[in-house]
Amino acid sequence: MNTVNDLRQALSEEMSRLQPPAGLETRVLQQALRSPAAGVPAYGERERGVRYRTARTELVAGIAAVLLAAIVIGTFAYIRASTHPQPVAPPKHEVATSQAIPVNPPTVMDCPANCSTGALTFASPNVIWAIVEPSAPGPANIYRSNDGGQSWRAQASWWYNPVPFSAIEHMTVTPDGKEALFVAPEWTVLHTSDGGAHWSAFELPQAGQNQGLQTYFLNPREGWLVSPDPTPQVDDLFHTTDSGAHWILAGHVATSTAFDLLHGQLVFQSSSAGWFVPAYTGNPLIAQTVYRTVDGGRTWHPTTLGPLPVTTEQNKPNSVIPVHAAFANVRFFNDGDGVIELQSVADCGGGPNYAQFSCSTYDFYGPMAVYTTSDGGTNWSGPRLIPSAKALDFIDANHWVESGGAASLARTSDAGKSWENVKPVFDNVPARNPQPNLQLIQFVDPSDGLAWVTCPSILVRTSDGGGHWAPVSVPSKLPIGSGGCGF
Numbered sequence: 001m002n003t004v005n006d007l008r009q010a011l012s013e014e015m016s017r018l019q020p021p022a023g024l025e026t027r028v029l030q031q032a033l034r035s036p037a038a039g040v041p042a043y044g045e046r047e048r049g050v051r052y053r054t055a056r057t058e059l060v061a062g063i064a065a066v067l068l069a070a071i072v073i074g075t076f077a078y079i080r081a082s083t084h085p086q087p088v089a090p091p092k093h094e095v096a097t098s099q100a101i102p103v104n105p106p107t108v109m110d111c112p113a114n115c116s117t118g119a120l121t122f123a124s125p126n127v128i129w130a131i132v133e134p135s136a137p138g139p140a141n142i143y144r145s146n147d148g149g150q151s152w153r154a155q156a157s158w159w160y161n162p163v164p165f166s167a168i169e170h171m172t173v174t175p176d177g178k179e180a181l182f183v184a185p186e187w188t189v190l191h192t193s194d195g196g197a198h199w200s201a202f203e204l205p206q207a208g209q210n211q212g213l214q215t216y217f218l219n220p221r222e223g224w225l226v227s228p229d230p231t232p233q234v235d236d237l238f239h240t241t242d243s244g245a246h247w248i249l250a251g252h253v254a255t256s257t258a259f260d261l262l263h264g265q266l267v268f269q270s271s272s273a274g275w276f277v278p279a280y281t282g283n284p285l286i287a288q289t290v291y292r293t294v295d296g297g298r299t300w301h302p303t304t305l306g307p308l309p310v311t312t313e314q315n316k317p318n319s320v321i322p323v324h325a326a327f328a329n330v331r332f333f334n335d336g337d338g339v340i341e342l343q344s345v346a347d348c349g350g351g352p353n354y355a356q357f358s359c360s361t362y363d364f365y366g367p368m369a370v371y372t373t374s375d376g377g378t379n380w381s382g383p384r385l386i387p388s389a390k391a392l393d394f395i396d397a398n399h400w401v402e403s404g405g406a407a408s409l410a411r412t413s414d415a416g417k418s419w420e421n422v423k424p425v426f427d428n429v430p431a432r433n434p435q436p437n438l439q440l441i442q443f444v445d446p447s448d449g450l451a452w453v454t455c456p457s458i459l460v461r462t463s464d465g466g467g468h469w470a471p472v473s474v475p476s477k478l479p480i481g482s483g484g485c486g487f
Contacts, residue, residue, distance in 0.1 A: 095238065095247050100188045100201040106154030107139040115140075117459070117474045119182065121170050122444040125463075127177030130475045137161045140184075143475035144177075144196050149450070149461060152475035155196035158184060172217040181220040181243055187213060189244035191220060202244035205236075216266045216274075224250070224268065224297055226261040235261045237297045251298035259291060259300070269332035272296050273376060277327035277340060286311065286325045290340065292377060306382040308342065310367045323366055329394075336376050337397035339415075342383060343368040368392070370400075372415050384416040393441040393449070401449065401466060403438040409466045413446070427470040429458060438469075 109115050109132060118131040118140075128145040130152070140160035143152045162185070171182040181191045189202040204213060204225055217223035225238040229252060239250040253261060261276055268274035276291040286308050291300040312320040326345045332338035344366025369383035374397070386392060388404035395401065401411045402419075409422040424438065438460075443449035449462050451469070460469040 095205045095249050100203040101158050101184065101186050103190060103199040103201045104139070104157045104159075106141050107157045109134065109139070109141055119170050120442070120450065120459075121173055121180075122442050122448070122450050123173040123177035123180075124175065124444060125448040127173075128450075129171045129173060129177070129180055131171075131182070132475050133160055133162070135162070141475070142190070142196065142199075145475070148448075149459070149472035149474075152473065154475075155192075156190075156199045158188075158190065158201070159186075160184070161186060172220050172223075174220060179220045181217055181223075183215050183217075189223075191243040193220075200243070200245070204244070205238045205247045205249075212262055214262055214266055216268060218268045218271070222271060224266065224274075226253075226266065228262065237261070239296065250296055253297070253300065258289070259302075265327065265330055267330045267332065268297075269338060269376065270335055273335070275330050275332075275338075275340075275377065276300060277330045279326060286323060287327055287342065290327065290330070303377070303380075305340065305371050305380050308367070308369055308383050309385070313344070313366050324363070325366070325368075328368070329392075331394055333394075333397045336374050338373050338377060339394055339397075340371040340380070341368065341392060342371070370416055372397070386416065387419060390437070391439060391441050393443050395443045395446055399443075399446045401441055401443055403441055403451075409438060411446075411466060422466050424462075424466060425468045426453070426460070427468055429453060429460060429469065429471060 115132050115134045118133040119129075120131075121129040123129060126146055126148050128149050130143045130145070132141045132143060134140060138160065139157040141157045142155045144155055145152045171180050173180045178195045179191075179193045180196070181189060183189055183204070187204045189204065190199055191202070192199045204215070205227065212228050214226040215223060221243050222241050223239075223244065225240075225247065227236045227238070228234075229236045231252075233255045235253040235255055237250045237253055238247045240247045255261070259276075259278065264276055264278040266274065266276050272294055274293045274297055276293075278287065278289070278291075288305050288307060289302050290305065292303050293300050308323070308325055311323055313323050315321045324345050325342050327340060328343040329341040330338070344363040346363040368386045370386060370392075371383055372381045373379060386402055387410065388408070391403040393401045398415050399411070399413050400416060401409065403409055409424050410419045411422060412419050438451040438453060441449060441451045447463055447465050449466060450472075451460055451462075452458065453460055453469075458471050459474050461472045462469045
């Protein structure tokens with residue numbers, strides 16, 4: 001009689017009837033075979049048979065005892081799990097949200113008449129995501145291109161109600177372009193993890209109470225939201241790690257006239273480290289102070305950057321005016337490398353005789369500069385002036401592209417220390433007088449980029465670093481040469 005095999009058969013029958021925890025049989029047999037009886041040494045041929053039979057008997061008894069205990073424990077565990085299912089614990093300090101807007105199948109849009117291409121996100125040389133928005137309340141479509149903009153496929157739609165200052169600027173996507181997330185102007189997070197085949201919609205905390213919200217997503221899973229607290233001069237900071245399905249209240253942040261997370265740009269470089277750059281200058285006229293957090297946004301500390309070497313600009317011959325400068329952009333490419341962009345602004349307030357938060361118009365003829373860091377923001381370089389830039393795109397820590405208007409383009413591969421001028425060639429783009437300016441430049445790598453040329457608007461693409469540009473289709477199916485000049 002093979003006792004181990006017999007017990008194995010009995011155990012299998014009990015497991016099929018009672019459904020005890022997975023792996024019970026293996027654990028029982030391993031435990032039994034590790035028992036002292038299983039390892040009794042044999043001394044001599046005459047005693048070996050007796051000792052082996054004794055060890056075998058003790059082994060069987062040990063297996064039976066362990067088997068009986070395991071079956072009893074497994075039976076009670078199975079009965080308890082069947083009659084008392086355990087709920088999944090929500091995240092600590094989870095806050096309530098209201099109903100999200102529904103995501104629907106894509107709809108047919110009369111785009112030449114009443115819609116336009118909104119957010120356009122270049123995920124890779126082949127994958128581009130886009131949002132097409134109506135000019136009046138109605139359905140908006142999510143589109144995806146897998147061939148670099150040559151063709152588009154509608155993925156889903158939602159009801160879009162245009163409101164001022166709530167345009168979709170971009171989508172947060174993974175490097176392969178399959179997972180994407182964006183925050184709709186209706187304060188709903190829309191997320192997909194399978195390239196757009198299926199979408200989930202999640203409402204933001206306190207979205208129904210006010211419109212003063214700001215969001216930032218580090219990736220399509222982790223993000224932060226800022227909302228005004230009912231207490232004056234306090235911002236509430238919320239955090240999610242599951243694309244907005246659940247939010248927790250991360251902390252209350254005190255505000256002042258010089259610091260308010262709702263009036264500026266919020267950027268995180270990791271789950272704990274982040275930056276806030278104010279959208280106003282305060283006093284003096286040239287902004288130099290940014291704010292840093294190392295605890296996920298609960299506390300913030302000011303950091304002073306180096307002074308801008310230019311304080312005036314020429315208004316007309318023999319006449320100068322003061323330079324007003326505000327932060328235009330902050331971006332981190334990894335835990336160490338990052339940039340902060342400073343740009344001239346017109347009609348900028350914040351001083352004693354000005355209304356606060358009025359730095360909203362960029363002065364494209366004034367100086368602009370970029371601060372760089374390679375140690376996560378502990379130290380920043382002095383400001384590097386950008387030559388005649390009207391649009392600047394940071395591809396990575398070293399490769400930048402700037403457009404100075406009048407069909408001029410420059411690029412750098414050493415973080416702005418030196419620049420190479422490029423004369424763009426436009427293939428199959430209708431002639432313009434004057435020559436078209438490249439607007440809203442967006443490069444995904446040093447070779448592949450998208451841009452708009454205006455009056456009328458055309459989306460163009462380059463695959464050689466900006467030397468040659470050719471039209472590509474837009475998902476709204478507007479014909480080449482149509483569109484407005486509102487850039």
